[in-house]
Amino acid sequence: MLERLLASYVPNRSAPPGECTRHLPYYKTLKIFAAPKESRAVLMKEYLADWYEASRREVYYESHKRGEIFTGYWSWESAAITFILDIDDSSYRDMMFYPIDLVDYARSVNAPRSFVEPYSESELREKSGEICPLGGVWESLDIPPQRKRFEKGDVMQATEAAYGITVWRYLGAS
Structure with a gap:
């Protein structure tokens, strides 16, 4: 499951394994990733319905009964999967264990759902x-900052660097 989530943000990863190292409850998420877009909401709803009981081998299971500090049970992975796969969560927004606020926040700030570039052009940096x-x-x-024009494919070298490694920030094509 984690490999599938990472694949959305890290380019050139190898194919994810066909099974989950921690079988329950996570193996059911693989079906969600593999399903056609129109089937994913139903599968996520089923996943959330079974999530707590399927978590019975996890250390957090029944922690509310052990007198420890208890902050609630949350299926964080369901939020991440819902957001990354852009699943319509209207059928399961009110389900127990679904961290709706997390998904709503990610959507409200228009967080990226997948890897496009590691930075926008205005944030592009290279060593x-x-x-x-x-x-x-x-x-x-560096201090003092230097400005230099590099063409695509050039080796980006610094002269008179005050630090051991200079980081370059892209300012634009002009």
Whole structure:
């Protein structure tokens, strides 16, 4: 399950395994990932309905009965899967263990659902010595800052670096 979640954000990962290391309750999430979009909400609702009982081998199971600090039971993975796969959660929003506030927050800030680029162009950074991914003007985050034009494919070198490694920030194509 975690490999499937990571695959949305980390490019070039190998194919995820066909089973879960921790069988219950997580193996049922694999069906959700594999299902067509229109079937995912039903499968997630079933997953949430079984989640607590399927968690009986987990250390948190019945922790509310042990006199420990108890903050509630939450199926964090159901929120992550719902958000990443963009599942319509209207049929299970009120289910116990579903952290609806987490999904609502991620949707409200328009968090990325998948990997596109590690940074937007305005946040693109590269270490000195790396290959330039995007031609244009770059500024070192060194003191004093340096500005330099690199073309895509150039090795990004710093001169007069005050620190051991210089990080370059992309300023734009001009």
